[in-house]
Structure formats: structure tokens, C-alpha cells
Amino acid sequence: MAKAKNDVLQGTLALLVLKTLERGPMHGYGVTLRIQQVSNDFLRVEEGSLYPALHRMEQDGWIAAEWGVSENNRRARYYRLTAVGRKQLAEEEKNWAMLTWAVAAVIQLA
Amino acid sequence: MSLFARLRGLWRRDQLDADLNEELRSHIAMRANDNVAARMNAQEARYDARRRFGNSTLLQEDTRQMDLIGWLETGLQDFRYAIRVLRKNPGFTAVALLTLAIGIGANTAIFSVVNGVLLRPLPFPKQDQLMMVWERDTDGTRTNTGWPTFVDWNKDNHSFTGIAALSFWTPTFISSHDAENLIGFRASAQFFDVMGVRPEYGRGFLPSEDIRGNNFVVVLSHSLWQRRFGSDPGTVGKPIQLGGRQYTIVGVLPADFPSVFSFDPRKAADIYTPLAYDASLPYACRNCRHLRAVARLRDGVSMSQASTDMSQISENLFHAHPKEYSASGIILTPLKDYLVGDVKPLLWALLGSVGFVLLIACVNVANLLLAWGARRQREVALRAALGAGRTRMIRQFLTESLSLSVLGGALGLLLAKGGLAVVQDLRLGNLPRIENIRLDGWAFAFTLGISLLTGLIFGVAPALRASKVDLNASLKEGGKSTAGKERHRLRDLLVVADVALALVLLTGAGLMMKSFARLLDVKPGFEPSHTLTMGISLWGSKAADAPAVAFFDQVLERVRALPGVEAAAVVSQLPLGGNMDRYGIHVEGKSAPNPEDDPSADRYSISPDYLRAMRIPLLSGREFNETDRVDAPKVVLVNEAFAREFWPAGDAVGKRLRFGDDKGPLRIVVGVAGDVLHNGLDAPHTLQVYLPNTQFTDSDVLLVVRTANDPASIAGAVRHEIAAVDSQAPVTDVFTMDEVVAASVAKQRFGVLLFAVFAAIALVLASVGIYGVISYGVAQRTNEIGIRMALGAEKRDVLAMIVGEGMKPALLGAAVGIAAAFALTRLLATLLYGVKPGDPVTFVTMSAILVGVALLACYVPARRAAKVDPIVALRYE
Numbered sequence: 001m002a003k004a005k006n007d008v009l010q011g012t013l014a015l016l017v018l019k020t021l022e023r024g025p026m027h028g029y030g031v032t033l034r035i036q037q038v039s040n041d042f043l044r045v046e047e048g049s050l051y052p053a054l055h056r057m058e059q060d061g062w063i064a065a066e067w068g069v070s071e072n073n074r075r076a077r078y079y080r081l082t083a084v085g086r087k088q089l090a091e092e093e094k095n096w097a098m099l100t101w102a103v104a105a106v107i108q109l110a
Numbered sequence: 111m112s113l114f115a116r117l118r119g120l121w122r123r124d125q126l127d128a129d130l131n132e133e134l135r136s137h138i139a140m141r142a143n144d145n146v147a148a149r150m151n152a153q154e155a156r157y158d159a160r161r162r163f164g165n166s167t168l169l170q171e172d173t174r175q176m177d178l179i180g181w182l183e184t185g186l187q188d189f190r191y192a193i194r195v196l197r198k199n200p201g202f203t204a205v206a207l208l209t210l211a212i213g214i215g216a217n218t219a220i221f222s223v224v225n226g227v228l229l230r231p232l233p234f235p236k237q238d239q240l241m242m243v244w245e246r247d248t249d250g251t252r253t254n255t256g257w258p259t260f261v262d263w264n265k266d267n268h269s270f271t272g273i274a275a276l277s278f279w280t281p282t283f284i285s286s287h288d289a290e291n292l293i294g295f296r297a298s299a300q301f302f303d304v305m306g307v308r309p310e311y312g313r314g315f316l317p318s319e320d321i322r323g324n325n326f327v328v329v330l331s332h333s334l335w336q337r338r339f340g341s342d343p344g345t346v347g348k349p350i351q352l353g354g355r356q357y358t359i360v361g362v363l364p365a366d367f368p369s370v371f372s373f374d375p376r377k378a379a380d381i382y383t384p385l386a387y388d389a390s391l392p393y394a395c396r397n398c399r400h401l402r403a404v405a406r407l408r409d410g411v412s413m414s415q416a417s418t419d420m421s422q423i424s425e426n427l428f429h430a431h432p433k434e435y436s437a438s439g440i441i442l443t444p445l446k447d448y449l450v451g452d453v454k455p456l457l458w459a460l461l462g463s464v465g466f467v468l469l470i471a472c473v474n475v476a477n478l479l480l481a482w483g484a485r486r487q488r489e490v491a492l493r494a495a496l497g498a499g500r501t502r503m504i505r506q507f508l509t510e511s512l513s514l515s516v517l518g519g520a521l522g523l524l525l526a527k528g529g530l531a532v533v534q535d536l537r538l539g540n541l542p543r544i545e546n547i548r549l550d551g552w553a554f555a556f557t558l559g560i561s562l563l564t565g566l567i568f569g570v571a572p573a574l575r576a577s578k579v580d581l582n583a584s585l586k587e588g589g590k591s592t593a594g595k596e597r598h599r600l601r602d603l604l605v606v607a608d609v610a611l612a613l614v615l616l617t618g619a620g621l622m623m624k625s626f627a628r629l630l631d632v633k634p635g636f637e638p639s640h641t642l643t644m645g646i647s648l649w650g651s652k653a654a655d656a657p658a659v660a661f662f663d664q665v666l667e668r669v670r671a672l673p674g675v676e677a678a679a680v681v682s683q684l685p686l687g688g689n690m691d692r693y694g695i696h697v698e699g700k701s702a703p704n705p706e707d708d709p710s711a712d713r714y715s716i717s718p719d720y721l722r723a724m725r726i727p728l729l730s731g732r733e734f735n736e737t738d739r740v741d742a743p744k745v746v747l748v749n750e751a752f753a754r755e756f757w758p759a760g761d762a763v764g765k766r767l768r769f770g771d772d773k774g775p776l777r778i779v780v781g782v783a784g785d786v787l788h789n790g791l792d793a794p795h796t797l798q799v800y801l802p803n804t805q806f807t808d809s810d811v812l813l814v815v816r817t818a819n820d821p822a823s824i825a826g827a828v829r830h831e832i833a834a835v836d837s838q839a840p841v842t843d844v845f846t847m848d849e850v851v852a853a854s855v856a857k858q859r860f861g862v863l864l865f866a867v868f869a870a871i872a873l874v875l876a877s878v879g880i881y882g883v884i885s886y887g888v889a890q891r892t893n894e895i896g897i898r899m900a901l902g903a904e905k906r907d908v909l910a911m912i913v914g915e916g917m918k919p920a921l922l923g924a925a926v927g928i929a930a931a932f933a934l935t936r937l938l939a940t941l942l943y944g945v946k947p948g949d950p951v952t953f954v955t956m957s958a959i960l961v962g963v964a965l966l967a968c969y970v971p972a973r974r975a976a977k978v979d980p981i982v983a984l985r986y987e
Contacts, residue, residue, distance in 0.1 A: 028133065029140040047137065051130075070136070072143065077133045 013045065013053050014062075015096055018081065018089040021063060025080035027070060028054055054079060062088050184502075188509035195510060202482055203514070206475050210518025212871060213471030214564065215525030218549070218557045220464045220864075222530055224457050225556075226547035227450055233366045234445075235306040239407040242448045243273060243420065245399060246439030248707070254399040257387050259427065260298075263403070266423045269416035273405040274301035275385055276371055280810060281352035282649040282840055283338070283381075291647045291840040292334070292352075294381035295371060301382070302329070304406045305367075312346035312361030315384045319360075325386030328352070329361040331369070334380040354650030357383065368543070370449055371402065395771075396434035397694070397706050404445065417442050436706040449542050455940050456861045459618075460868075462937070466615045467868050467875075468564065473607045474879040476568035479511060480600065481886045483576030490576060503577040511569025512562060519561030523549065526557075539860025540853065571600060601883050602919040609923025610930060612869075612876035613960050617931040619862075619869030620952040621938060621945055626862040628944035629855060634686060635786035637725035640676075641847035642821035643684060644813050646832060647840050653809035655740070661835060662803070662811065666717060668831040674818045679720035680803060680811040682713065684847075685786045686854040687812070695799065696768040697756050698776060705772040711752060711797035712788045713769075715806045721747075721783055723814045724847075729753075731763040731781025738802040744777040747800035753782045755797065769799065769806075777801075790854055792943045814847075821846045861941060873960070877967045884916040885971035892978055900980040908976045909969075916968030924957050924964075 020026065020034050031054075032045045057063045062085035070076040081089070138156070145155030196203040231237050243263065244252035255263070260275045267273070279294040302314035309329060319327050328350060330339070339345040349356050369378035385401075387394065407416055420440040428435045443451070483490075490503060527549055534544055541547075646665070648658050662680045669678040683689035692710040702708050714720070718734045721727075729750060738745050746767065753762035766776040785795045803811075813832075817824050825844050832841055845853075852859070888895070895908055935947040945952070 027136075027140075029137045033144075051134065051137075055130075070140065072140070074136055074139060075132065076136045076140070077129065 012096075013049060014057060015089070015092040016043070016045070017050075017053060017057065018062065018085055018092060021079055021081045021085070022089060025068070025078040027068070027076035027078050029076070030070075031079070057085070061085075184505070185509065188506050189513055191506065192510040192513040196513065199482070202478060206478050206514050207518050207521060209471045209474050209478075209875065210515055210561075210564065211521035211525055212875075213468040213522070214515075214519045214557060214561055215522030215529065216464045216868065216871070217461075217468050217560055218519075218522055218526035218553055219529040219533075220457075220461050221556045222526065222549055222553045223533065223541070223547050224461050225550075225552050227541055227543045228454060228457055229552075230543075230546055232370065232446055232449070233368065236406075237446065238444065239409075240305070240445035241270075241405050241407060241413065241416065242443040242445060243403040243405050244441040244443065245424070245435075246441050248436050252441040252443065255401050255403050256396050256398045257389060257394045257401060258396045259399075260401055260403055262427055263420070263423060266426075267405075267416075267419055269408060269411045269419045270405040271408050272300040272304045273403050274298045274304040275387075275401040275403050276301065277385065277401050279381075279383060280647065281381065281383075282647055284351040284353070284649075284838070285338070289649075289838045289840045291645070291842045292380040293372065293377045294328075294383065295379055296385045297382050298385040298387075301404075304404060306406070307363065307367050309361035310364040311343055312359070314361055315382075320384045320386055322386045322388045325384040326355060326357045327360045327384065328357045329363060329382045330359060331363050331378065331380050331382075332365040332367065333378065335362045352381075352649075353653070368545075370445065371404075396431055397436075413442055413444070433704055434706055436704065453539070453541055453857060456857065459938055459941060460861065460864050462934075463615055463618055463865060463868050466611050467871055468560065470608060470611045470615075470872050470875045470879070472564055472568040473604050473611065474875055474882070475511075475514070476572055477601065477604045477879055477882055479507075479568065479572035480575060480604075481882070483507070483572050484890075486576060500577050504573045507573035507576055508566070508569050511573065512565035515561045515565030515568070516558070518564075519557050522561075523554070523557055526553070538856070538863070540856040541860070575600065598887075601887070605880055605883050605916070605919040606923035606926060608876040608879040609920050609960060609964060610927035612872040613924055613927025613957060614931045614934055615865075615869045615872040616956040616960055617928075617953055618935055618938060619865040620956045621935055621942055621947065621949060622862045622865040624945045624949065624952055625942040626855075626858055629791050629858060632787065632791040634791060634851060635726060635784050636685065636847075638847035638851045640817050640819075640821055641724070642813075642815045642817060642825060642828065642844070643847055643850065644825070644828065644844040645842040646680070646811055646813055647842070648809040648836075652836070652839075655807040658807050658809050659740075659804050661839075662717060664835050665813070665832055666719070668834065669813070669815055669828055672824065672827050672831065674824060675815055676818055677719050677723040677816040679717045679723040679814050681717075681720050681814060682715040682803070682808040682811055684812050684814075684850060685712075685788045686790065687850055688854070690789075693770045693799075694772070695752075695797065696772045698766040698768070700756055701768075701772065708772070709755075709797055711748075711799045713806075714798065714800045715803040715808050715811075716800050717803050720800070720814065723816045724786075725816070726786060727784040729782045729784060730760075731779070733781060734800075734802045738804060740804045742805075744775050744805055745780045745802060746777040747781045747783050748779055749783050749795075749798035750785045751795045752797045752799065753779075767799075769801070791851075792858075812843075858941075858943075873963060876960070877963045880916065880920060880964050880967035881970065884912065884968050885974070887915070888912060888971045888975040891975075895975050895978045896980040896982070899978065905976040908978075909972050912972035912975050913965070913968045916972070917965065920961065920964040920968070924961055927960075928953060928957060 016035050017031055020031050020038075026034065028047075028050055032047065032050060035043050035045050054063070054065075058065050058079070061082060063079045064082050065077050065079050067075060068078040141158070142152075142155045145158055146152060150158065232240070234240060242252075243255070245255050245259065247253045255275075257275070260273065264273050275298045277296045279296045281292050281294055283290045283292050297315070299315040299317045299320035302309070308314075310332065312329070314329060315327065319325055330345070335341060335345060339348075345359055345362060348359050350359050351357075363382075372379055405416075407413065417440065420442070424435075424440045447454075493503060494500075530547055530549065532538070533541075534547060537544060646662075648661060652658065652661060666678050666680065669675055683691045691713050693713045694705070694708055695711045696705055696708050716734065718736065718738075721733055731747070734745065734747070746769065748762060748767075753760070756762070757765060762779050762782050765779045767779065768774045769777055783798075783800060786798060787793060788796050788798065813828070815821065815824065815828060829841055829844070832839055898908065899905075931953065932948060939947050
């Protein structure tokens with residue numbers, strides 16, 4: 001299995017992708033753009049990480065993919081969240097909240 | 111990721127690849143589009159879009175690895191690559207494969223033996239329910255049972271579906287043109303039901319046939335039916351002439367019915383007839399124990415429950431007949447333990463020791479791989495630079511070692527097949543169930559299993575090591591692999607392991623050899639060389655006492671007249687021949703209150719010349735002679751142990767004893783003979799009595815001929831003389847006495863032979879391993895050595911340095927080995943005779959041998975190092 005260069009990033013990437021797809025089906029490029037825009041260019045998703053991650057999430061059943069046509073009339077693979085994916089998203093969001101809370105607490109009080 | 115998803119991926123592999131490609135292409139196109147919109151020029155836009163992907167091949171590979179197909183495909187690629195690499199290095203590959211083939215092959219062979227003999231269940235339905243039932247003797251050993259006891263057991267027990275009794279039977283098969291002695295059993299009617307076997311043709315015995323007078327029916331073994339009746343299904347119902355009687359064949363056994371009750375595994379039973387016990391005979395007494403009993407547990411009854419049940423029955427019998435049982439008690443033995451219990455410790459010990467051979471093979475191959483890996487640093491660096499990850503590279507190296515080990519295992523299978531053929535053809539070790547030994551699915555699974563395990567064991571460390579590479583250092587032109595400290599330590603560790611493992615095997619083998627030598631040194635009490643023996647059986651009217659004695663006298667007279675014959679005699683059983691013919695002895699005035707408590711002795715009925723023919727010394731009194739006729743006073747010889755037990759004052763001659771029945775005639779002791787080992791060279795001495803064959807006649811005897819020349823050369827002439835007296839007297843078991851003695855230690859010989867072979871392999875492998883490590887080290891350090899010599903080091907210093915560096919781990923290994931051997935050889939204790947597991951002489955000798963070999967293995971490359979020409983060595987820097 002492809003190993004993430006950085007496990008934290010990899011885990012976060014799944015959360016970001018799932019969250020992005022919560023709004024509706026989107027292709028891989030759209031996901032990168034969306035994350036970049038929403039984060040005000042702060043987060044840039046590496047294509048080298050995105051596709052393996054998408055593929056894995058598809059295999060895990062969190063997302064489903066099908067071919068569609070993009071805004072520019074180009075064939076593109078669209079990903080959408082499955083029921084399992086929604087559950088996973090909730091889980092990841094909770095974890096993330098815990099993590100940020102914990103880190104913030106340490107930063108403030110330690 | 112679910113396996114299912116990966117499996118599904120297998121079927122749509124092309125689809126996936128195409129999808130992935132297209133998806134990535136569309137992504138790049140969209141990015142380029144946006145870039146153009148952001149006013150980059152077209153080429154720049156595309157370039158940027160592509161660059162964002164980084165290594166797109168790696169990306170594709172990473173993504174594709176999400177599928178099993180990716181895994182498999184990479185595996186296959188790795189395998190192909192491995193094979194290519196191995197083929198390009200034929201020397202390395204050959205050595206590694208040979209080492210592995212020997213290690214794995216030896217293990218497969220021994221495993222097959224263990225599996226066939228010990229593990230595979232007997233081919234009886236619910237074989238775990240089959241039990242041998244024994245009476246317990248005063249000394250706790252198991253003994254046969256007598257007819258009345260057997261009847262009571264059957265009547266009173268609640269544990270068994272049935273108990274069957276067996277006794278030996280050796281009928282003579284008479285055909286129109288020859289006669290043959292068969293090996294058979296008389297078995298009570300329920301025997302085949304107890305065993306759970308249906309005859310292939312016909313039927314087993316009816317209860318009505320288990321009665322004296324109705325018992326002239328037989329069931330044939332499959333092999334006798336093939337050999338003598340041409341596999342004719344119409345054989346059932348036909349008559350068969352056995353000795354002076356005609357029997358009717360009522361059944362033929364299936365081919366897989368093993369003859370589990372023969373004493374000698376080489377002699378499978380040919381034929382069965384009903385026991386039809388004649389309870390009126392004097393030997394139908396309770397203490398006449400000559401029947402063996404086999405029983406089948408009822409469903410749901412455990413062995414311990416049955417044991418409790420039977421013990422109670424035995425207790426009751428003891429109270430009802432206190433004079434006829436010496437002690438109460440029953441021993442149950444699972445049938446399989448009874449069959450193979452003797453060889454169990456030996457076979458497990460062999461499997462253990464052969465495991466060590468494999469470990470040494472692993473160590474050596476690991477060392478080879480390590481050296482090879484070092485030479486491949488450039489290749490590794492190049493692949494790393496081209497984007498191969500470390501995991502990927504470790505995988506590649508492991509694939510190579512697994513390919514090696516699996517190929518080695520395949521070769522090992524061939525070796526094992528050859529080895530097993532030898533064991534079976536020569537019937538090495540006289541193992542029971544030897545016909546069950548074969549390379550079956552279990553053996554293949556075992557081989558595959560240990561091959562993979564082996565590949566992992568010897569592959570992991572070198573793979574981890576080789577994949578760790580400093581790109582800069584390695585790729586530099588002329589950059590040389592520096593022998594790091596860590597690499598050194600790993601190699602030293604391999605030397606330690608080699609030596610330690612080999613030493614454990616060597617001490618084990620040394621102990622076995624010493625024990626075997628001690629065993630062969632044991633004097634059996636007779637002189638086995640220059641002695642020929644063969645069995646003669648009489649049947650029909652010739653088997654009656656007087657005609658039999660007359661017949662043997664006639665044969666002996668003719669044989670004595672042959673050139674080169676020094677003495678000839680007949681005897682009822684041979685020492686070390688595997689027979690067990692013992693009778694109770696009641697010494698006049700020294701009999702126990704309960705005659706059953708009197709001891710028993712080996713009984714030999716002999717013709718007058720027997721002691722001379724066997725060179726058994728006569729210590730006092732006289733031998734038998736022509737005056738000891740059937741109507742003369744009854745006489746007997748006893749052995750030294752017997753005389754010492756009852757007449758320690760040395761006045762045995764003239765004393766009297768009863769033999770067998772405590773109401774029988776008194777026999778006068780006329781002489782004392784030397785002790786003879788009857789049950790084995792490692793068995794204790796037994797009480798023995800000799801009777802003149804005129805006064806106690808057997809119709810099945812063994813002829814013993816002492817010759818001046820090679821005893822085997824006279825066998826034909828002796829047979830000719832027997833045939834001249836009676837052409838229909840079957841002659842069997844023609845052996846020299848040396849062969850009889852050798853056969854009695856066949857199991858021990860088998861053990862010591864294999865131990866020695868394994869130890870020899872271990873020694874060779876270990877020395878090759880040490881040699882490899884040291885000479886590789888020397889080759890790598892040619893420069894360093896050159897510099898040292900240029901700076902004034904003498905050849906002597908270099909020699910000492912290299913040998914010292916090799917011997918340090920070797921000596922450490924020897925120390926570890928001695929400690930391990932000390933712990934492990936204790937497991938051999940039950941197999942050793944006359945030598946203790948911790949025998950210091952063996953330990954010192956074997957350590958010395960191993961250290962000597964290690965020294966040599968270090969010295970040879972060290973000498974090469976000392977010959978290094980500093981000028982040449984430095985020029986290559």
C-alpha cells in the first residue's frame with residue numbers, strides 16, 4: 001500500500017476531501033480548487049497525494065465515483081459521498097475537533 | 111481496504127488503468143486550462159500542471175497499489191526481476207540453492223518419516239478407540255494375558271465394544287510344487303469387527319468358527335492373495351493346504367489393512383485363522399500368558415474410564431484367584447503408541463537436529479545475500495534515485511530470497527525423494543509403518559512452509575541492510591562500499607550462529623556415536639562371527655516330537671560333514687533374534703508361596719552342540735550329550751545369572767527345578783552356561799535355561815552353523831542338505847549371526863547414521879560459512895591491508911589480525927554452542943547407552959574439531975591477505 005509521506009497530513013486530507021464532497025459530487029481537480037479557495041490559498045492539496053487518497057477512500061467505500069462531464073465539457077471522474085463516508089466524516093470531524101481542542105489547550109496552559 | 115475490493119480489482123484491471131490514466135489526463139488538462147486563463151503561455155501552463163503531479167509514474171504506481179492486482183503485478187515483476195538477477199549470478203545462485211536444497215530436503219525427508227510413522231493415523235475407523243490391553247507385571251511392565259483372564263475381561267467389562275485375542279501362527283503353505291512358511295495370527299472371532307475392517311472379498315470369522323474343530327477357515331492378506339492366488343476374486347471358498355490340514359479361504363483383506371501386531375515390522379502377517387482356543391489344554395491356565403488383547407473403546411468412553419473399569423475387574427480376579435495372579439493391574443496402550451512408541455523419541459530428536467541443519471543453511475545464505483547486497487549498492491542507489499521507495503526495495507530483496515528458498519525447496523524435494531527411497535529400500539532402522547512414508551500433500555505443504563519461512567529468516571536482515579543506502583556516496587563514480595561497523599557486527603553474528611548451531615549438532619552426533627560404539631562393544635555372550643543361521647519348519651506328522659528330533663539329527667549330521675563346518679546345532683530361539691519365549695521357573699525348595707511370583711526365564715531347547723556352535727562358555731558341569739534322551743532323567747542347563755540368583759554359593763550343579771508348570775517334573779541342573787544377552791545389547795541380563803531338544807521338542811527351530819570361512823558362502827550347501835532330507839521342509843530367514851546382531855541395533859544405527867550425516871553437513875556448511883565471511887572481509891579490505899603493509903606491517907601481523915578477527919566470533923559461537931548443547935543434549939538421554947548427555951570428553955572433542963575447522967576456514971583467506979602486494983593493492987585505490 002502506498003505510504004503517506006506524512007501520516008497526519010494523510011489523515012487530514014481524508015477529512016478535507018470528505019468535507020468538500022459533503023456539498024455534492026465533484027471531480028478530483030474540483031476538490032483541489034475548492035480546498036484551496038475555501039482555505040484562502042492556505043491549504044494546497046498535492047495531486048500526488050490526492051489521487052491515491054481518493055482511490056483508497058473509494059476502495060473503502062467512503063466515496064463512490066462515476067464518469068461525468070465537467071463544466072468545460074470535458075470527461076471527468078466525479079466523486080460523491082456514500083452513507084459510510086458520511087459516518088466516517090462525522091467521525092473524522094469529531095477527532096479533528098478533539099485534536100485541535102487538545103492542542104489549543106496544551107498551547108495555552110502548558 | 112477490503113480484500114473483496116482488491117479482488118474485484120483483479121477482474122477489471124485494464125479498465126482501472128485506463129480510468130486512472132484518463133482521470134489524471136483530464137485533471138492535467140483542466141489545470142492547464144485554468145493556467146492559460148491565468149495568462150500563462152500554453153507550454154508553461156501544461157508544464158506547471160504536470161509538475162504539480164511530481165513523479166507521475168510514482169503517482170500511478172502508488173494509486174495502482176491500492177488494488178490487489180497492483181500487488182500481484184508488482185510481485186510478478188519482482189519475481190521476474192529476481193530470476194533474471196539470480197541467473198546473472200550463477201555462482202552465487204548455485205551455492206545458495208545447493209545449501210538450501212540440502213537444508214530443506216533433509217527436513218522434508220525427516221518430516222515425511224515422522225509424518226508417515228508417527229503422525230498419520232492408522233487406517234482403521236476411529237483408530238483412537240483401539241487399545242492394547244495388558245496385564246501389569248510385578249515390575250510394572252506390561253505382559254500378555256491368558257485365556258481365562260481374557261474370557262473374564264470380555265464378560266465383565268463395560269468399556270469396550272469388544273476385546274479380541276491374538277496369538278502367533280506360522281503355518282506352512284503347501285502348493286503343488288513348493289512349501290512356504292507363512293506369518294499369521296490366530297485371532298478370536300470378533301477381531302476384524304474390533305479393528306473395524308471389512309474384508310475386501312468374502313467375510314471375517316463367524317463365532318461358530320471360533321470353536322475347536324470348526325476352525326479350519328482362513329482370511330488372507332491382500333499381498334498373499336496377490337502373490338499366491340493371482341488376485342483372483344474367486345479365491346474365496348477355495349481350499350488351501352496348510353501343513354497337514356486343509357482349510358477353506360473365507361475372506362481376503364483390503365490392501366490397506368496394516369499388519370500391526372507383528373513383532374518384526376519386516377514381517378507382515380500373511381494369513382489369519384480363528385483362535386478356537388482349546389480350554390482343556392494345560393496352557394489354558396490363568397498364568398499362562400501368551401495371548402495379546404486388542405480392544406475398541408465404546409463411543410464416549412475415555413481411556414481413563416476404561417482403565418478404571420478394567421482395574422476393578424482385575425482387582426476382583428486377583429481376589430478370586432490369589433494364587434494365579436501375582437499383582438493386580440491393567441495397562442492400556444493406544445494401538446498407535448504400541449506400534450510406534452519405541453521410535454518416537456528417536457524420530458523427534460532427528461527432526462529437531464535436522465532443523466538445526468536448516469538454521470545453519472539459513473545463516474549461510476543470509477551471509478551470501480549480505481555480501482551480495484553489498485556488491486549491489488550501486489544498483490540499489492540507482493533504483494532509489496529513480497524513485498523506488500525503501501519498502502519497495504525491501505520487497506524486491508525479499509522476493510529474491512523467497513524465490514531462492516522456493517527454488518531451493520523444490521530441489522530439496524528431489525533430494526528428499528531420493529533419501530526416502532534409500533531409507534525404504536534398505537529398510538533403514540527397521541522402522542514400523544515404513545511403507546507409510548511418502549511425499550504426500552503434508553510433506554509438500556511442510557516443504558513450502560519451511561521454504562517460505564526460510565526465505566524470510568535469511569532474507570530479512572540482508573534486505574533491510576541492502577536497502578539502506580547513502581545515495582551520494584554510492585552513486586559517485588568509483589565510490590566504494592565502505593564496510594561499516596554495523597555490517598561487520600552482523601557478519602560476526604552470523605559466524606557466531608554458524609559455530610553455535612554446528613556445535614550443538616556435533617555434540618549430539620558425538621554422543622550418539624559414542625553411545626553406539628559402546629553398544630557395539632557390548633559382548634553378547636556368544637561369538638557372532640563365522641556363524642550362519644536359518645529357520646527350519648516341520649509340519650504335519652513330521653512335526654511330532656520323535657520324528658522332528660530324528661529329522662534334525664539327520665540334517666545336522668549332513669551339515670557337519672560339509673567342508674569348513676566346525677559345529678552345527680539347532681535351537682528353539684536365537685538371542686537378539688527378536689523372539690520372546692519365556693517360562694516360569696520353580697526352583698526346588700525356593701519357590702515363592704504363590705508360584706506365580708516365581709521368576710521366568712528365556713527357554714532354549716537345544717541339540718547337544720549348541721553351546722559350542724555359538725561359543726557360549728560352559729562355566730561348570732557338563733553340556734548335553736547323546737545320553738540325554740527323552741526317557742533319560744530330565745536335565746537342564748542354567749545361565750550364570752540364574753545360578754547366582756538361586757545358588758550364590760556356586761553349587762548349582764545337581765540342584766533341581768521345575769519348568770513351566772509348577773506341578774511338572776523336576777529337572778536336574780547339569781551345568782552352568784555363560785550369560786547371553788537375549789533382548790538387545792542394551793538390555794539387562796535375563797535368567798536363562800537350556801533344555802535338550804529331545805526332552806522339550808520344537809518343530810520350528812533355527813539351525814546354527816559355525817564355519818571356518820565366510821558363513822554366507824555356505825548357505826546354499828546347507829539348504830541343499832536340508833532339501834536332501836526333506837524337499838518340503840520350508841527354510842526361512844537365512845542370516846549370518848553378525849546380521850542378526852546388526853539387525854538388533856538397526857534402530858540405533860539408523861539414528862546414529864542420520865545424526866552423523868547431519869553433523870557432517872553442519873560442519874561443512876559452518877566451515878564454508880566462516881570461510882565465506884572471512885574471505886569476503888579480506889577482499890573488501892585489500893586496500894587497508896595494503897596500507898598496513900606499506901606502513902610496515904609484517905605478513906605475520908596481517909595473518910594474526912585476520913585469523914584473530916575471525917576466531918573471536920567463532921570462539922564466542924563455540925561458547926554459546928556448548929551452553930546450548932548442554933541444555934539440548936539432555937533431550938537425547940533416553941537414546942543414549944553408556945554415555946551421559948553432558949559427557950565432557952564428547953564436548954571437548956567436538957568443540958576442538960569445530961574450532962580446528964574454524965581456524966582452518968580463517969587461515970586460508972588470512973594467508974591470501976598476507977600475500978597482498980601493497981603496490982598492487984594501493985594502485986587500485
